Amino acid sequence: xxxxxFLLIIVILSSCSPTSKIMSSWLGHxxxxxxxxxxxxxxxxxxGQDGKIxxxxxxxxxxxxxxxxxxxxxxxxTYGNSTYGQANGNSTYQPSRTYEWTQIRMFWxxxxxxxxxxxxxxxxxxxxxxxxxxx
Numbered sequence: 001x002x003x004x005x006f007l008l009i010i011v012i013l014s015s016c017s018p019t020s021k022i023m024s025s026w027l028g029h030x031x032x033x034x035x036x037x038x039x040x041x042x043x044x045x046x047x048g049q050d051g052k053i054x055x056x057x058x059x060x061x062x063x064x065x066x067x068x069x070x071x072x073x074x075x076x077x078t079y080g081n082s083t084y085g086q087a088n089g090n091s092t093y094q095p096s097r098t099y100e101w102t103q104i105r106m107f108w109x110x111x112x113x114x115x116x117x118x119x120x121x122x123x124x125x126x127x128x129x130x131x132x133x134x135x
Contacts, residue, residue: 023105023118031113041107050111058103066096 026034034054035041041054074087101122108117 019120023120026107026115026118029115031107031109031115034107034109034115047108051116052109054107054109056105056107059100060103061098061100063096063098066094068093 031052031054038056042057043055045053045055047053068091070089070091072087072089074085076083076085078084104121106119106121107115108119110116
């Protein structure tokens with residue numbers, strides 16, 4: 001029955017984000033495999049069912065480069081054999097911006113050391129919930 005539930009979750013999540021696919025691929029694996037691949041978790045809590053919750057945290061950042069826009073306007077007048085002109089320029093600079101956040105990944109591990117649930121807490125994109133449970 002567990003195998004059927006696991007296959008159902010994989011099929012449902014096959015249309016989800018690459019991150020969801022990666023996280024779901026850990027369902028049914030052992031905590032030792034997770035630690036071997038990801039290293040020790042930054043936080044370990046009890047799950048209230050004789051298991052553990054492993055939390056992995058990674059600081060991330062993204063920088064949007066600065067930009068500059070210049071607008072030039074001008075006019076030219078001709079009087080006889082002479083030409084006179086005037087030009088005005090205006091430059092606007094938008095400085096670069098850096099966004100920083102902490103990426104959190106959580107895994108629930110049962111009393112036998114098997115991963116049975118994962119979650120990505122934080123703001124949801126497009127209303128999607130990023131978590132799954134091995135049934």
